[in-house]
Amino acid sequence: MESKPTTPADAAQIQAALTDPRRLAAVRDTGLLDTPPEEVFDRLTRLAAKLTGAPVTFVSLLDADRDFYKSAYGLGTTRQLSGRTFCHYPLVSGQALILEDVTQLPVFRDVPTVNSLGIRAYAGIPLRTESGEVLGSFCAVDFKPKQWTEQDVEIISELAHSAMREIRLRMALQDASALNQQLQAQIQKVDALNRALSEMATTDALTGVANRRAFDHSLQLELAIVERRGTPLSLLMLDVDHFKRINDTYGHEAGDKVLVAIAQLLGGCARVIDVVARVGGEEFAVILPNTDAGGAHEVAERMRSAVARSNWLGSPPRSALAPPRCTTRKMPPACMPGPMQRCTPQKQRDATAWRWRRGACAGAANSPAAHGAFTSKNIAASAYPISVCAFFHP
Numbered sequence: 001m002e003s004k005p006t007t008p009a010d011a012a013q014i015q016a017a018l019t020d021p022r023r024l025a026a027v028r029d030t031g032l033l034d035t036p037p038e039e040v041f042d043r044l045t046r047l048a049a050k051l052t053g054a055p056v057t058f059v060s061l062l063d064a065d066r067d068f069y070k071s072a073y074g075l076g077t078t079r080q081l082s083g084r085t086f087c088h089y090p091l092v093s094g095q096a097l098i099l100e101d102v103t104q105l106p107v108f109r110d111v112p113t114v115n116s117l118g119i120r121a122y123a124g125i126p127l128r129t130e131s132g133e134v135l136g137s138f139c140a141v142d143f144k145p146k147q148w149t150e151q152d153v154e155i156i157s158e159l160a161h162s163a164m165r166e167i168r169l170r171m172a173l174q175d176a177s178a179l180n181q182q183l184q185a186q187i188q189k190v191d192a193l194n195r196a197l198s199e200m201a202t203t204d205a206l207t208g209v210a211n212r213r214a215f216d217h218s219l220q221l222e223l224a225i226v227e228r229r230g231t232p233l234s235l236l237m238l239d240v241d242h243f244k245r246i247n248d249t250y251g252h253e254a255g256d257k258v259l260v261a262i263a264q265l266l267g268g269c270a271r272v273i274d275v276v277a278r279v280g281g282e283e284f285a286v287i288l289p290n291t292d293a294g295g296a297h298e299v300a301e302r303m304r305s306a307v308a309r310s311n312w313l314g315s316p317p318r319s320a321l322a323p324p325r326c327t328t329r330k331m332p333p334a335c336m337p338g339p340m341q342r343c344t345p346q347k348q349r350d351a352t353a354w355r356w357r358r359g360a361c362a363g364a365a366n367s368p369a370a371h372g373a374f375t376s377k378n379i380a381a382s383a384y385p386i387s388v389c390a391f392f393h394p
Helices: 011-018 021-029 039-052 088-093 112-116 150-202 212-229 243-250 252-269 293-309 345-359
Strands: 056-062 067-073 097-099 121-128 134-142 233-240 275-278 283-289 326-329 376-379 386-393
Touching (some): 011 088, 039 150, 088 097, 088 121, 121 150, 134 150, 150 212, 212 233, 212 275, 212 283, 252 275, 252 283, 252 293, 283 293
Antiparallel strands (some): 056 067, 097 121, 121 134, 275 283, 326 376
């Protein structure tokens, strides 16, 4: 059985087909050029040789200036050839090329491998993509004239289809991998955006500490832990005294610097598990998990001392500011009577932080302590205008 083109392609047609950009892109997209031999392709060429009796079988991929052999049975260590080869003709015609004796036509007799390798018979099936691009050929050759049977051609054709299925599978896996990488990159971007949005939603934009929303959430969690485990919990409320005077005298920019500096000092005095939050204009709060009254007193004193010792650039003259008051209080039973009871965040805030600050921090006469609800202990006054109030439970 012989099948050859009525008019074989000339050198110009072969060169145009070899260098076609779309075809070259399809060849390189396989990812097979210059890769080592693989058993999945070697098995096909071995089977082709066994079933057809051809001494040499190979899978060729046609680059712009060479034939690369992904698998080559019977060619020794040869992995590629340059110059014109028989595989170039199926590339142009897109059809099988079956030659029983290549020396019968001058155009094939002049192919360099006739003399260099001694090829006398050739059978090649083009490897074509679904879009019609020819990647190369599945070929069988003999060193003597050979009458290819119809069964030989069918075997080579089936094995060519198998090789092409493997190539398509590789490309599909590559595409899936690329899509997966893109998906992972998009997921990472979304995660980063969500983290940024979460941080924006829970972080005070000016000072960088937790905001009121984060404070409320953290306090709820800690109160639940206290209720479940009975562990101690303390809360510090801090207020910058005469802050309006700072803004009026030195401007809002200076006031912002004061708040940022105080937030940094408070954060430096806190533990990793503590929550430092800005809960109002000049009001800060610090949640101290697993901390009793004594521990809260120590932290409050440490924060008061840190502020007192500070002398950061742009600080307003302290002599122009009134001395502060720093006090510790037990957590009001209005929110936590005896065994802790669950109450709403608004009730907790009203019954603790804000009611306490308006009462105890404003003066002992107006505080709940004046009615016997609390005991109090003064902390030494700071040279910097800040009031520290400590609540603790149990």
